[in-house]
Amino acid sequence: MDRQYPxxxxxxxxxxxxxLPGIGRKTALxxxxxxxxxxxxxxxxxxxxxxxxxxxxxxxxxCHNISDSDICEICANPKRDNSMICVVENVQDVLAIENTxxxxxxxxxxxxxxxxxxxxxxxxxxxxxxVERVADGxxxxxxxxxxxxxxxxTTNFFISRKLAPLGxxxxxxxxxxxxxxxLEYADELTLGRSILDRTPFx
Amino acid sequence: MDRQYPxxxxxxxxxxxxxLPGIGRKTALxxxxxxxxxxxxxxxxxxxxxxxxxxxxxxxxxCHNISDSDICEICANPKRDNSMICVVENVQDVLAIENTxxxxxxxxxxxxxxxxxxxxxxxxxxxxxxVERVADGxxxxxxxxxxxxxxxxTTNFFISRKLAPLGxxxxxxxxxxxxxxxLEYADELTLGRSILDRTPFx
Numbered sequence: 001m002d003r004q005y006p007x008x009x010x011x012x013x014x015x016x017x018x019x020l021p022g023i024g025r026k027t028a029l030x031x032x033x034x035x036x037x038x039x040x041x042x043x044x045x046x047x048x049x050x051x052x053x054x055x056x057x058x059x060x061x062x063c064h065n066i067s068d069s070d071i072c073e074i075c076a077n078p079k080r081d082n083s084m085i086c087v088v089e090n091v092q093d094v095l096a097i098e099n100t101x102x103x104x105x106x107x108x109x110x111x112x113x114x115x116x117x118x119x120x121x122x123x124x125x126x127x128x129x130x131v132e133r134v135a136d137g138x139x140x141x142x143x144x145x146x147x148x149x150x151x152x153x154t155t156n157f158f159i160s161r162k163l164a165p166l167g168x169x170x171x172x173x174x175x176x177x178x179x180x181x182x183l184e185y186a187d188e189l190t191l192g193r194s195i196l197d198r199t200p201f202x
Numbered sequence: 203m204d205r206q207y208p209x210x211x212x213x214x215x216x217x218x219x220x221x222l223p224g225i226g227r228k229t230a231l232x233x234x235x236x237x238x239x240x241x242x243x244x245x246x247x248x249x250x251x252x253x254x255x256x257x258x259x260x261x262x263x264x265c266h267n268i269s270d271s272d273i274c275e276i277c278a279n280p281k282r283d284n285s286m287i288c289v290v291e292n293v294q295d296v297l298a299i300e301n302t303x304x305x306x307x308x309x310x311x312x313x314x315x316x317x318x319x320x321x322x323x324x325x326x327x328x329x330x331x332x333v334e335r336v337a338d339g340x341x342x343x344x345x346x347x348x349x350x351x352x353x354x355x356t357t358n359f360f361i362s363r364k365l366a367p368l369g370x371x372x373x374x375x376x377x378x379x380x381x382x383x384x385l386e387y388a389d390e391l392t393l394g395r396s397i398l399d400r401t402p403f404x
Contacts, residue, residue: 006275006293007268009258016248020233031222032255033293036268040256046218051249053234054242056211066209066238073208091208091235 005029062133064109064126066091074098074107081105083140087130087159089113089147097145105143108133113151114158122158131162141169148175207231264335266311266328268293276300276308283307285342289332289361291315291349299347307345310335315353316360324360333364343371350377 005011010032017028035043059065060072067073074080074094084105088094094107110125122128134142142163146152160170176194177186186194207213212234219230237245261267262274269275276282276296286307290296296309312327324330336344344365348354362372378396379388388396 005268006296007259007270009255009260009270010268010293013251013255016251019248021236022229022232027224029294029297030224034223035252035255036259043256044253046221047249047251047253047255049215049218049249050237051246051253053211053215053237053249054245057209057238058211066207066212068209068211091212092231094208095231 063107064111064129065094065107079104083138084143085130085133085139085141086143086145088145089152093145105141110146110155113146113149113155115151125155127159127162130159131166134163134166134168139168141171144170144172265309266313266331267296267309281306285340286345287332287335287341287343288345288347290347291354295347307343312348312357315348315351315357317353327357329361329364332361333368336365336368336370341370343373346372346374 005014013032013035014025014028017023017031018025023031035046058067058069060067060075061070062075063072065072065074069076081104084103085108086097086103086105087108087110088097089110089112091109094109097103097107108126108130110127110130112120112125114120114122114125130142133139142159144156144159146155156172163170174197175190176197177183177190183191207216212231215234215237216227216230219225219233220227225233237248260269260271262269262277263272264277265274267274267276271278283306286305287310288299288305288307289310289312290299291312291314293311296311299305299309310328310332312329312332314322314327316322316324316327332344335341344361346358346361348357358374365372376399377392378399379385379392385393
């Protein structure tokens with residue numbers, strides 16, 4: 001839209017929404033007008049939640065996942081296997097792996113992957129703290145569960161090199177054809193990888 | 203996602219975003235995590251803008267469009283033709299019509315259309331104030347530019363009945379095939395209407 005909004009307050013609110021990823025100016029305007037149709041209390045509460053968001057959110061001092069306390073529920077849970085650490089990029093990945101119900105160890109949230117294009121180097125990620133955790137002892141296996149992209153692979157390689165002197169077992173989640181899909185829809189790279197990484201039929 | 207979020211503050215922020223139309227819980231989580239990666243100042247400003255949004259936004263006392271002053275820029279503009287009033291549902295429609303550069307009259311923003319299903323009756327819309335504006339004199343034509351839906355048609359009918367005693371010309375924007383599209387893609391109702399409403403070829 002070329003035309004200016006009829007009000008500065010409206011434009012300011014639209015600009016705030018339009019800054020968010022995946023939200024264009026038309027959607028932003030629609031969201032703001034939706035808010036204007038809601039009760040004042042509801043809208044001001046929306047604002048209050050975000051004005052203190054950064055102060056309210058805390059991170060687990062052990063695994064760096066978002067947490068309400070200094071040590072998150074997963075790290076503090078005595079039933080979890082603390083000899084395994086699963087390395088992930090972010091909170092969504094922790095939630096996704098937890099939903100599989102297939103993992104009972106601990107996590108380590110890196111906060112991203114190494115990406116020189118975006119200016120993210122190893123020092124911007126929680127890699128040093130991971131090495132420290134493993135060096136403290138008690139860890140038998142580190143599972144790398146980063147995205148199967150070039151950045152993820154680079155990060156996997158960097159971490160495995162850092163962990164090598166500590167003699168801990170380092171593994172990476174398997175890559176192959178997706179469960180429940182027709183084979184013809186799998187891309188060549190994935191299909192090729194799934195043949196190379198074939199496992200004994202049981 | 204079945205699993206609970208690892209933090210109450212995170213869950214609260216996700217809930218706020220997920221209330222907005224077209225934003226599900228996964229997108230909401232992605233937006234919140236994006237915000238956490240931004241500087242604190244930026245995030246708290248986002249919050250502040252919305253905590254005072256309802257107080258900051260004002261409406262034109264004449265046409266009920268969003269405005270920074272008691273009378274909006276369009277109503278206050280002496281170059282606009284104040285003998286024509288274009289009746290629209292909301293602010294987006296004003297912006298859309300302004301972008302066409304084909305209209306130089308004034309507007310009247312209803313704030314919606316009559317929709318018994320949603321509990322919106324004529325008394326919830328700016329219809330009485332429209333009748334008052336026309337009764338005050340100086341208006342030659344009222345153009346109804348509501349959505350071509352059943353609710354829009356009902357509202358058109360209601361307004362035209364209310365305006366009938368005032369002897370003002372009431373027109374409705376034309377309906378027909380969309381400009382630049384192949385005829386074969388037009389739906390039957392629209393195509394039929396465009397034949398009935400054919401205009402002399404010039």
